Structures are given as structure tokens and as C-alpha cells.
Amino acid sequence: MESTHQPADAGGSRSVSDQCSELVLYVNGKPHTLTLDHRATVLDVLREDLGLTGAKKGCDHGQCGACTVLVDGRRANSCLLLAVAQDGRRITTVEGLAEGERLHPLQEAFLERDALQCGYCTPGQICSAVGVLAEAADGFPSHVTPPGTGSGAPVELTDDEIRERMSGNLCRCGAYPRIVEAVGDVSARAGAASWTSGGPAGQGVAS
Amino acid sequence: MSPDPFPLGPHPHPLGAPLVRREGREKVTGTARYAAEHTPPGCAYGWPVPATVARGRITAVETDEALALPGVCAVLTHENAPRLAATDDPTLSVLQEDRVPHRGWYVALAVADSLEAARAAAEAVRVTYETGEHDVGLSADHPRLYEPETANGGYPGTRERGDFEGAFAAAPVTVDATYTVPPLHNHPMEPHASTARWTDGHLTVHDSSQGSTRVCEDLAALFKLDKDEVTVVSEHVGGGFGSKGTPRPQAVLAAMAARHIGRPVKVSLPRREMPAVVGHRAPTVQRVRLGARDDGVITALSHEIATHTSTVKEFVEQAAVPARIMYTSPNSRTVHRVVPLDVPSPSWMRAPGEAPGMYALESAVDELAVLLDIDPVELRMRNEPDTEPDSDRPFSSRHLVDCLREGAERFGWLPRDPRPAVRRQGDLLLGTGVAAATYPVLIVGSDAEAHADADGSYRIRVNATDIGTGARTVLVQIAAAALNVPEDRIRIEIGSSDLPPAFLAGGSAGTGSWGWVVHKACTQLVARLREHHGPLPAEGLTVAADTRKETAEQSPYSRHSFGATFAEVQVDTATGEVRVRRMLGVYAAGRILNSRTARSQFIGGMTMGLGMALMEGSGLDPAFGDFAECDLASYHVPACADVPLIEAYWLDEEDPHLNPMGSKGIGEIGIVGTAAAIGNAVRHATGVRLRDLPLTPDKVLRHL
Numbered sequence: 008m009e010s011t012h013q014p015a016d017a018g019g020s021r022s023v024s025d026q027c028s029e030l031v032l033y034v035n036g037k038p039h040t041l042t043l044d045h046r047a048t049v050l051d052v053l054r055e056d057l058g059l060t061g062a063k064k065g066c067d068h069g070q071c072g073a074c075t076v077l078v079d080g081r082r083a084n085s086c087l088l089l090a091v092a093q094d095g096r097r098i099t100t101v102e103g104l105a106e107g108e109r110l111h112p113l114q115e116a117f118l119e120r121d122a123l124q125c126g127y128c129t130p131g132q133i134c135s136a137v138g139v140l141a142e143a144a145d146g147f148p149s150h151v152t153p154p155g156t157g158s159g160a161p162v163e164l165t166d167d168e169i170r171e172r173m174s175g176n177l178c179r180c181g182a183y184p185r186i187v188e189a190v191g192d193v194s195a196r197a198g199a200a201s202w203t204s205g206g207p208a209g210q211g212v213a214s
Numbered sequence: 215m216s217p218d219p220f221p222l223g224p225h226p227h228p229l230g231a232p233l234v235r236r237e238g239r240e241k242v243t244g245t246a247r248y249a250a251e252h253t254p255p256g257c258a259y260g261w262p263v264p265a266t267v268a269r270g271r272i273t274a275v276e277t278d279e280a281l282a283l284p285g286v287c288a289v290l291t292h293e294n295a296p297r298l299a300a301t302d303d304p305t306l307s308v309l310q311e312d313r314v315p316h317r318g319w320y321v322a323l324a325v326a327d328s329l330e331a332a333r334a335a336a337e338a339v340r341v342t343y344e345t346g347e348h349d350v351g352l353s354a355d356h357p358r359l360y361e362p363e364t365a366n367g368g369y370p371g372t373r374e375r376g377d378f379e380g381a382f383a384a385a386p387v388t389v390d391a392t393y394t395v396p397p398l399h400n401h402p403m404e405p406h407a408s409t410a411r412w413t414d415g416h417l418t419v420h421d422s423s424q425g426s427t428r429v430c431e432d433l434a435a436l437f438k439l440d441k442d443e444v445t446v447v448s449e450h451v452g453g454g455f456g457s458k459g460t461p462r463p464q465a466v467l468a469a470m471a472a473r474h475i476g477r478p479v480k481v482s483l484p485r486r487e488m489p490a491v492v493g494h495r496a497p498t499v500q501r502v503r504l505g506a507r508d509d510g511v512i513t514a515l516s517h518e519i520a521t522h523t524s525t526v527k528e529f530v531e532q533a534a535v536p537a538r539i540m541y542t543s544p545n546s547r548t549v550h551r552v553v554p555l556d557v558p559s560p561s562w563m564r565a566p567g568e569a570p571g572m573y574a575l576e577s578a579v580d581e582l583a584v585l586l587d588i589d590p591v592e593l594r595m596r597n598e599p600d601t602e603p604d605s606d607r608p609f610s611s612r613h614l615v616d617c618l619r620e621g622a623e624r625f626g627w628l629p630r631d632p633r634p635a636v637r638r639q640g641d642l643l644l645g646t647g648v649a650a651a652t653y654p655v656l657i658v659g660s661d662a663e664a665h666a667d668a669d670g671s672y673r674i675r676v677n678a679t680d681i682g683t684g685a686r687t688v689l690v691q692i693a694a695a696a697l698n699v700p701e702d703r704i705r706i707e708i709g710s711s712d713l714p715p716a717f718l719a720g721g722s723a724g725t726g727s728w729g730w731v732v733h734k735a736c737t738q739l740v741a742r743l744r745e746h747h748g749p750l751p752a753e754g755l756t757v758a759a760d761t762r763k764e765t766a767e768q769s770p771y772s773r774h775s776f777g778a779t780f781a782e783v784q785v786d787t788a789t790g791e792v793r794v795r796r797m798l799g800v801y802a803a804g805r806i807l808n809s810r811t812a813r814s815q816f817i818g819g820m821t822m823g824l825g826m827a828l829m830e831g832s833g834l835d836p837a838f839g840d841f842a843e844c845d846l847a848s849y850h851v852p853a854c855a856d857v858p859l860i861e862a863y864w865l866d867e868e869d870p871h872l873n874p875m876g877s878k879g880i881g882e883i884g885i886v887g888t889a890a891a892i893g894n895a896v897r898h899a900t901g902v903r904l905r906d907l908p909l910t911p912d913k914v915l916r917h918l
């Protein structure tokens with residue numbers, strides 16, 4: 008179902024003027040046909056044009072991770088993505104993770120562990136964690152993955168793995184120990200659950 | 215205060231319970247809206263233009279090119295911006311005159327229909343300057359250093375007791391060491407932002423602030439309005455750590471621009487520009503001299519600070535103040551000296567005074583312990599004063615020794631071989647360190663309302679601010695305990711200047727100040743309800759209270775939190791990299807009102823202390839006169855992988871001399887002592903005493 012709206016020719020935004028092009032973004036499962044300034048980033052489009060302010064702007068320079076969203080199921084700093092280059096992409100923001108009233112397990116875990124204080128980094132942390140679970144399940148190694156781990160085999164998310172993989176998301180309130188616990192809880196519980204396997208995590212949950 | 219301020223409190227008492235944050239769900243689902251996330255219809259965007267010279271005057275501003283760009287509404291400069299009334303905070307006098315007091319000072323604001331257009335317009339503004347010689351270099355012998363009357367917090371700049379010089383000269387054991395702390399940046403994750411709109415003469419601002427009452431008052435004064443013509447909302451705030459304590463320039467710029475173009479305007483500060491305009495922790499050069507007897511008892515203590523301020527206003531980091539209360543010191547001299555330089559204006563950063571001051575003092579105490587070959591925990595216990603050394607007032611409660619004892623036990627401090635550089639694991643050297651922490655109790659009078667509804671629910675209204683502390687949650691716990699009703703029957707409104715005015719979230723004073731007045735309003739409401747017979751009127755019953763009188767009374771006690779931080783580090787002899795392996799803090803901070811959110815705050819403070827010890831540091835570029843490390847790529851704050859096991863514990867401390875809850879405030883003490891504990895552990899690991907923060911690999915490696 009997730010690909011039925013997708014244009015056959017992804018990446019084919021249409022120039023409307025010197026400054027603007029028309030393109031389609033699939034945000035949290037919904038297609039949006041937008042005419043956008045070529046300078047606009049995905050982050051600013053989400054926040055200013057679509058009213059989805061869950062993705063936060065912490066630095067606008069790819070230095071903090073507050074703007075993390077999932078693009079075709081993989082995490083990305085949306086402040087570094089020019090929207091015009093993302094035609095046809097499926098973008099999941101923190102607003103797209105819960106199913107109605109039912110929170111995503113990571114959202115539950117962040118609440119349960121008090122893995123937040125001011126909450127400004129939190130949407131980015133949660134989207135990033137969704138990405139981490141998928142990357143580990145898909146066998147992406149990290150800097151701390153022991154060499155010799157089978158290529159492509161799922162990586163076990165130890166605390167060190169979580170710390171390393173979550174280090175692109177700064178938290179000035181210092182919620183890190185709690186964030187590691189929250190991600191660890193979900194990773195442990197999800198070992199057997201289906202939602203980390205079978206396709207990019209976080210995708211399709213609200214589509 | 216009645217003997218039991220919570221006579222109705224049910225069991226188990228809601229005070230201290232680990233309630234989940236009331237706004238947690240909004241925060242994890244992304245629906246909590248911060249200041250820049252309000253976009254009224256027709257909203258335009260402002261993008262500031264910072265000065266590119268360190269000192270001078272604007273001779274011309276060319277805006278034609280910027281104004282010709284598509285979507286640009288206006289460029290505000292000192293020539294056309296609305297005139298503001300005089301203010302006692304000159305950092306808010308933006309676009310009023312041609313003077314440039316430091317690099318990064320705002321000289322214009324471009325306003326456009328979109329963020330992209332506003333940014334392009336800001337870049338197209340051409341400003342020319344007449345420049346003067348600038349001086350941004352602090353040194354302990356700077357010729358223009360002077361002794362200020364008072365330091366931040368209103369503390370006397372200089373205090374002397376006994377005869378320091380004589381006692382120091384006579385002491386058999388002495389330490390004389392100088393420590394430096396560089397400029398530090400608060401860098402809350404939410405950049406300072408404001409969305410302003412004018413409706414029929416009424417100014418409404420969504421502002422990222424630690425206290426919207428003060429922002430409302432200042433904006434009213436600047437724009438010559440009555441306070442009731444201004445509403446400032448700070449519903450959710452993405453951290454502040456002092457840098458949002460009072461209004462910052464973006465609030466004034468947004469309000470000015472909105473008035474100028476007749477549309478709502480949003481201004482969100484670019485991360486790189488924040489260090490120059492939102493305040494920073496001023497650098498300190500700190501000389502500590504300790505004279506002691508052979509048994510370790512301190513007979514002479516001197517702490518002398520040199521620091522900078524800007525030419526815009528005087529702000530003196532009160533780093534010598536904690537030395538006035540920490541240890542037995544019959545002969546003492548504590549002095550601040552400050553020099554106004556062509557630098558951005560310093561301001562509060564988490565535990566101003568205590569954080570840098572206790573780094574130096576607690577490092578010096580460790581040096582004394584090494585000299586005397588006395589365990590540093592034991593040495594501190596031997597210097598425990600009976601009363602506050604500076605004032606001779608009794609402590610309302612002081613459990614530093616208990617924190618040290620319990621921390622040592624939990625951490626596994628003993629047995630500890632004091633010899634340095636003997637614990638090796640491959641390339642790594644290991645060591646442990648300890649330091650004490652302290653932070654004063656501040657309480658400021660505030661207003662609140664408690665309301666009982668006819669349907670049996672309650673509502674509390676108070677202009678508290680939640681910057682990540684969990685203020686809503688803990689205030690409801692206090693109200694629930696005072697009213698003796700379940701928390702879920704209580705609603706709370708905070709974060710708007712239209713609510714009863716209250717102190718800001720700063721100085722670790724929020725919960726104590728707001729909680730006291732909430733308690734008072736609820737207690738009076740209970741009394742009113744007791745007198746009331748029959749069903750409540752349809753509009754319910756409302757009680758308003760304020761605590762100005764109670765809080766104005768000078769306490770006969772010296773009131774402080776205390777704590778002890780323990781750290782274990784590893785130092786890589788091949789790279790010079792220091793990593794913390796584990797850290798543990800024990801605090802005595804009165805009654806802890808919510809164990810879940812309190813733990814997060816303590817750990818958060820310790821984490822910022824870890825950053826101060828190992829990676830955070832900014833420098834003023836002598837040629838350009840600005841901070842060289844101004845964004846998050848160059849100014850390193852701790853990341854997840856830098857922060858291993860951190861544990862925070864507290865004592866059940868009862869102190870009847872504080873407020874009805876018996877709480878002391880916990881937002882800042884976690885950072886205090888942490889940098890010294892880590893530095894002391896580095897010395898234990900390597901045998902090298904480094905006295906200039908942060909302890910980055912380049913500094914460490916050359917000594918290994």
C-alpha cells in the first residue's frame with residue numbers, strides 16, 4: 008500500500024519558476040503536492056508549510072539531530088535535505104509514529120523512563136531510535152560493533168551500541184542514561200516482535 | 215509555618231512520588247508547541263544581521279539590494295526601527311543607536327514572507343563601520359581590572375575575615391594554585407525564539423523564556439505599554455540553563471518588526487549567533503591559596519577571581535562566593551575583580567559562581583589532600599564548619615559529611631591507593647576523584663490562585679515555567695498534598711503572563727517559590743471550603759494568595775544544598791583522551807518532591823559538569839573579537855557516547871526553615887563539583903595536575 012501513491016518517476020520535481028518547483032512529499036503516509044522554494048529544507052517545509060512542528064530545529068546545520076525524521080525508512084537530518092531533491096520520498100515524523108491513541112513503543116518507553124526533560128530533542132531522539140532499531144536489525148555495523156560480526160547479520164543493541172548509534176542526537180538536558188535505557192527496553196522487547204523486522208521501521212505505521 | 219504544613223496529606227504522601235510528567239505525552243508525540251511553533255495567519259519571518267566588527271560605529275547601512283529581493287517586507291536598522299524606552303538591561307536596546315559594542319551585536323533585522331527570503335535579505339544588507347581598537351583578552355594582571363561593589367546575586371565583591379596573609383605565611387602546609395575556566399555557552403537545544411503580534415494595541419508574544427512575567431514587564435516598559443497590554447506565553451521551553459532567564463533580544467526584535475510591518479513576526483536565532491547575544495558564562499582566572507595545619511585543618515583560605523564583563527553591562531561571575539561557606543577558615547579573603555572588554559555580555563549559566571568557583575576550590579582541596587597524604591573525603595570532613603564561616607549564622611541544615619560518607623560507600627571509594635599513575639589497563643591509566651558541591655536556597659515571593667469547581671475538580675493558576683524540570687507535575691503534587699485530593703482531579707495552568715505573576719525558573723528557586731504560594735493558596739482554599747456549607751456556587755470558589763511577606767523576611771539561617779560527586783576516569787596514554795567511566799552524586803537538597811524528575815535533573819546537571827570538565831570551552835578570537843567556537847560542531851557538548859553510567863542519590867533531609875514543602879532546589883547543584891571530581895580523578899590516574907579546563911586530549915597528552 009505504501010507505494011501506490013508514489014510517482015513512477017521519483018525525483019522528478021517540476022520547475023514552476025526560477026525560484027520554485029512543484030513536487031510531492033509523502034508525509035506520514037499522506038501525499039502533499041507542494042510548490043516550494045528551491046532553498047527550502049525538508050525541516051522548514053514540515054514546520055512552516057505543513058504545520059508539523061514535531062521535528063525540531065536545533066542548529067539548522069546537521070550538528071544536533073533535533074530535526075531527525077525517517078526518509079524512506081532511514082533516519083536523516085531534515086535540516087540538511089533540500090526539499091526539492093526529495094520528490095516522491097516517504098517521510099515519517101514523530102507525529103506519524105503513534106497509531107491513534109496508541110503510542111509507539113519508543114514513545115511509551117521514553118515516558119516510562121523519563122528519557123526527556125525539556126522535550127526539545129525528544130522527537131529527534133525517538134525518530135533516531137526508530138532508525139537505530141531498523142539499522143541494527145538490518146545488520147548495519149557501528150563504530151563499536153565487534154569486527155568479525157557476520158556481515159549483514161542483525162546486531163545486538165548493547166548499551167554501548169545504543170550510546171554510539173544515538174550520539175548524533177544531542178540532549179543538553181542530559182537525558183542520555185535514560186534514553187539508553189528506553190531504547191534498550193524496546194530493543195529487548197522487540198527482539199521477537201515483528202515491527203523491527205519486515206521493512207523499514209516506522210514506515211507505514213500511520214499510512 | 216504550622217508544625218505540619220500538610221496536615222491533610224493522605225498516605226502514601228504524593229510529595230516525593232515518581233509521577234510521570236504531565237506534558238510528557240505531548241512531548242513524545244511532537245504536539246507540544248514551543249515559541250517558534252506558533253504561526254499566526256500572515257506571519258512573516260525576521261532574520262537578524264550581526265555586526266562583523268568588535269568595536270565601532272555604523273557609518274552606513276545599505277538595504278536597497280535586500281529590499282529588492284522577492285518576498286522581503288522590510289529591513290529594520292537603527293535608522294528606522296521603532297524607538298524604545300530606556301531600559302536597565304541595555305542588551306535589549308537593539309537597533310537604537312549606531313554604536314557596536316561587540317562583534318555579533320545585532321545591527322539590522324531583515325523581515326520577509328518566508329524564512330528563505332528573510333535569510334537571503336539579511337545576507338544582502340551591507341553595513342559599513344568605523345572601527346576602533348578592541349580588547350577581548352582577559353588576564354589576571356589586566357590593567358583595567360577593578361573590584362566591583364557586588365557580584366552576581368548581590369553578593370559583596372570582596373570579603374575578608376581575620377588575617378589571611380599572616381595565617382597563610384605561618385601555615386606549615388600551603389597550596390597556591392591558579393585555575394582557569396574558559397567562556398562557556400548554555401546552548402539550550404531550543405534556540406531563543408519569539409513570535410510576536412499586535413492586535414488592537416495589545417502585544418502578544420510566544421517567547422522561549424524561563425519566566426514570562428519578567429518578559430512581559432520588560433516589553434511593556436520598552437514599548438511604553440501597561441502590563442495588561444502585553445501577554446507573553448512560554449508554554450513549553452526547550453531548556454535555558456540561565457540563558458533565557460530574562461528577555462533576550464529576539465523578543466524585542468520580533469515585537470518591533472511586528473509593529474513596523476503590521477503583521478505577526480517570528481524571530482528564531484540562528485545557532486551560531488546565540489553565543490554573542492544570549493549571554494555566556496564569563497571566563498575566570500582563579501587563584502586559590504590554602505594554608506593548613508599538619509592535621510589538614512584549614513587556617514587560611516583565599517580565593518581571588520579575575521573575570522570579564524562587556525562594555526554594555528556589568529555582570530560579575532560570583533566564583534569566590536562558595537569559598538565563604540564551605541570550610542573552616544578563620545582567616546579568609548575572597549575577592550572578585552572584573553574588566554569590561556569588547557566582548558559579548560556574560561550572563562547566567564547553570565550555577566553561576568558555584569560551578570566555576572567550586573571547580574577551583576575543590577581542586578585546591580584535592581591538592582592539599584595530596585600534599586598531606588590525607589584521604590580527600592577525610593580531609594573535607596576535618597574542615598566541616600559549625601556555622602557558616604562568612605556570617606557565623608547557623609546552617610538550616612548541612613549534610614555534606616553524610617553525602618560524602620554515603621557517596622563513598624555507594625561508589626566503593628575505599629580502599630583507594632592514593633599513589634598516582636599506578637592503575638594501568640593496556641594504554642589506559644585509571645583514577646578516581648571526589649569533590650563537594652553546594653548551592654544556595656533562593657525563594658522569591660509569587661502569586662497563585664487555587665480554584666474549586668462545583669464538579670469537584672480543582673484548578674491551580676500560577677505563572678511558573680517548565681523548562682524541562684517537570685514544574686507542572688510537581689506543583690500538582692504539592693496542591694494534591696495540601697488539598698488532600700488525588701492528582702488527577704487537579705488541573706494546572708502555567709506559562710503565561712496573564713496568570714498570577716511568579717518568579718522565573720532560575721536560581722534553583724522555581725519549585726520552592728511557586729510551591730510555597732501554591733501551598734498557601736490551597737491551604738486557604740481548604741479553609742474556605744470547610745466554612746462553606748451546601749453545594750458550591752456554579753462558578754466555584756477561588757482563592758488568591760501571595761508570598762511576598764513571608765519570603766521578604768530575612769532568614770536567620772544560612773540555607774544551602776550540599777552534595778558530593780565521585781568519578782572514575784580512564785586516560786588514554788596514546789591519545790590523551792579522558793573518558794569518564796562512571797560517576798555518582800549524592801545530594802542533600804531538602805525534601806525531594808518527585809523522585810523521577812529529580813533524578814533526571816541531578817543527572818542532567820552532572821552531565822553538563824562532565825562537559826565542562828572534558829570538552830566545553832570557547833575562546834575569544836583576538837583578531838576578530840568573537841567566540842571562535844560558536845556552533846555545536848565547534849563547541850562540543852557531551853553526546854550520548856560520552857556519558858556512561860551516571861547515578862544520582864539523595865538523603866532524606868528534613869529542614870523546617872525553608873518553605874512548607876521543605877525543598878531546597880535541585881536544578882543546579884548537579885553541575886557543581888562535577889568538573890573538580892573529574893579533574894581530581896585525572897590527577898589520580900596520571901599524576902599530572904591540569905588546572906585549565908577543559909581537559910582536552912591536546913592538553914593532557916603533552917604531560918603523559
Ligand code: FES
Pocket residue numbers: 063064065066067068069070071072073074075084085086087
Ligand atoms: S537542526 Fe538539523 S541537525 Fe540540528
Ligand code: FES
Pocket residue numbers: 122123124125126127128129177178179180181182403452453682
Ligand atoms: S530533553 Fe532537553 S535537550 Fe533533550
